[in-house]
Amino acid sequence: MPELPEVETVRRGLQDRIVGRRIAEVVIRREGLRFPFPASLKTLSGVNVEGIRRRAKYLLLDLSDGRVLLSHLGMSGRYTIFAAEEVPPEPPRAGGTSGDVPVSRFGEVTGYEGRHDHLELVFEDGSHAVYTDPRRFGIIDLFGAEQESEHPLLRHLGPEPFPPWDSAALGRAIAGRKTSIKAALLDQKTVVGVGNIYACEALFTAGISPRRQARTLVTKRGQPTARLVRLVDAIQRILAEAIAVGGSTLNDFASVDGGVGYFSQQFSVYGREREPCTRASCGGTVRRIVQSNRSSFYCPSCQR
Numbered sequence: 184m185p186e187l188p189e190v191e192t193v194r195r196g197l198q199d200r201i202v203g204r205r206i207a208e209v210v211i212r213r214e215g216l217r218f219p220f221p222a223s224l225k226t227l228s229g230v231n232v233e234g235i236r237r238r239a240k241y242l243l244l245d246l247s248d249g250r251v252l253l254s255h256l257g258m259s260g261r262y263t264i265f266a267a268e269e270v271p272p273e274p275p276r277a278g279g280t281s282g283d284v285p286v287s288r289f290g291e292v293t294g295y296e297g298r299h300d301h302l303e304l305v306f307e308d309g310s311h312a313v314y315t316d317p318r319r320f321g322i323i324d325l326f327g328a329e330q331e332s333e334h335p336l337l338r339h340l341g342p343e344p345f346p347p348w349d350s351a352a353l354g355r356a357i358a359g360r361k362t363s364i365k366a367a368l369l370d371q372k373t374v375v376g377v378g379n380i381y382a383c384e385a386l387f388t389a390g391i392s393p394r395r396q397a398r399t400l401v402t403k404r405g406q407p408t409a410r411l412v413r414l415v416d417a418i419q420r421i422l423a424e425a426i427a428v429g430g431s432t433l434n435d436f437a438s439v440d441g442g443v444g445y446f447s448q449q450f451s452v453y454g455r456e457r458e459p460c461t462r463a464s465c466g467g468t469v470r471r472i473v474q475s476n477r478s479s480f481y482c483p484s485c486q487r
């Protein structure tokens with residue numbers, strides 16, 4: 184599943200390749216993904232893409248008519264950008280009536296014979312942004328910018344996991360919480376974008392067991408403990424490193440230019456069940472447990 188670093192990588196790729204372009208047409212090849220596509224997608228012709236932001240794992244395209252095009256990559260969504268000269272010729276219509284939407288002509292690049300190319304933004308300069316999503320858990324929505332703060336998918340999101348967010352803020356959020364620190368980190372109201380992999384890695388770096396009660400990382404006076412400070416440092420450093428290398432490549436994620444990152448080769452604890460702990464001189468063995476239906480990998484010897 185694309186996590187925050189992958190989504191940020193996609194945002195940067197899209198920023199370079201679609202911001203400033205004018206939408207000529209939106210091609211829609213199915214009724215929706217996790218939710219139906221808004222009917223208003225058809226009304227984007229002639230609108231400019233003025234910017235692209237990321238909030239948690241949502242991509243937000245700011246449009247020149249005051250609307251915002253939201254997308255979430257779900258489990259397997261991705262964008263592929265084709266410059267005008269890379270766009271293959273239109274294929275013959277698939278044996279149907281004249282009103283049929285043609286099959287995707289991008290299948291050789293996007294894969295699956297184009298069967299999962301569900302949405303396409305066609306720009307006036309002839310370039311295309313193709314949204315491909317085999318598992319169809321992605322989300323597309325379109326709304327006025329003034330509705331953003333009350334949008335049902337956005338309004339309950341906690342802070343981004345980067346400064347000014349810090350250990351004091353996390354401490355305030357988890358003070359008194361009897362839930363595990365792992366569950367607290369995955370709760371998007373506490374902080375957004377610390378997915379399962381990065382939560383496991385950061386807890387390992389900070390030497391904190393994923394099973395530890397969150398409230399024990401805050402002092403009686405409400406201050407973050409030294410270990411909570413280390414945890415926030417680890418979260419911010421690990422996410423920054425992952426963004427720097429272009430995100431991990433778990434499942435079938437690919438960045439917009441088709442390139443792939445390599446962060447998945449560098450996990451210290453995630454996916455290492457029954458392997459020796461990677462911390463020098465620890466000698467422990469990595470365990471996998473299930474918390475909130477997600478796998479937690481940790482070393483019981485050096486994570487307490």
Ligand SMILES: [Zn+2]
Pocket residue numbers: 460461462465466467468482483484485486
């Ligand atoms: Zn260890």
